Amino acid sequence: KDNFDWDNKQRIKRELLGLEMRIKQFELYREDIRGLVELTVGRMDMYHMSAALLLAFTLAFMVKGRWHHGELPTWAQGLYYMTCCCGFSYLLLAVWLAMHASVSSHTFGVKLLTRFVRLPIATADELDKARMRIADFEK
Numbered sequence: 001k002d003n004f005d006w007d008n009k010q011r012i013k014r015e016l017l018g019l020e021m022r023i024k025q026f027e028l029y030r031e032d033i034r035g036l037v038e039l040t041v042g043r044m045d046m047y048h049m050s051a052a053l054l055l056a057f058t059l060a061f062m063v064k065g066r067w068h069h070g071e072l073p074t075w076a077q078g079l080y081y082m083t084c085c086c087g088f089s090y091l092l093l094a095v096w097l098a099m100h101a102s103v104s105s106h107t108f109g110v111k112l113l114t115r116f117v118r119l120p121i122a123t124a125d126e127l128d129k130a131r132m133r134i135a136d137f138e139k
Contacts, residue, residue: 015129022120029117037109044102051094058088 062084072080 015126019120019122019126026117026119030113030119033109033112033117037105040105041102044098044105048095048098048102051091051098055088055091055095058084058091062088 062081065080065084
């Protein structure tokens with residue numbers, strides 16, 4: 001009976017260690033997902049900030065970038081304003097896409113953490129397998 005009790009305690013320790021190792025493994029998975037999401041969100045926030053600054057500069061060039069009367073031909077001024085408007089629209093699109101990518105990445109990270117990489121919880125069957133009854137001593 002003493003050997004049975006010792007074996008039972010060792011088996012329970014082994015089962016608990018296995019559960020703890022599974023929890024640590026899933027914590028590492030969750031940490032990896034958080035790292036990837038933070039990398040993407042941080043990069044998109046940097047793109048968002050730099051594109052917003054360039055957007056402000058482009059708008060300043062369009063509004064305040066004027067020449068003295070008769071300095072440039074009309075076709076050159078038209079080309080200048082067309083280029084500024086194209087740059088403005090491109091940068092506006094870049095700001096919107098960077099914001100959308102940041103929000104989408106964060107949302108997908110939350111979805112992964114809450115639906116797919118949840119911490120493992122021992123089921124009733126696993127807990128039943130871990131315990132022994134005194135009736136098992138006689139087998």
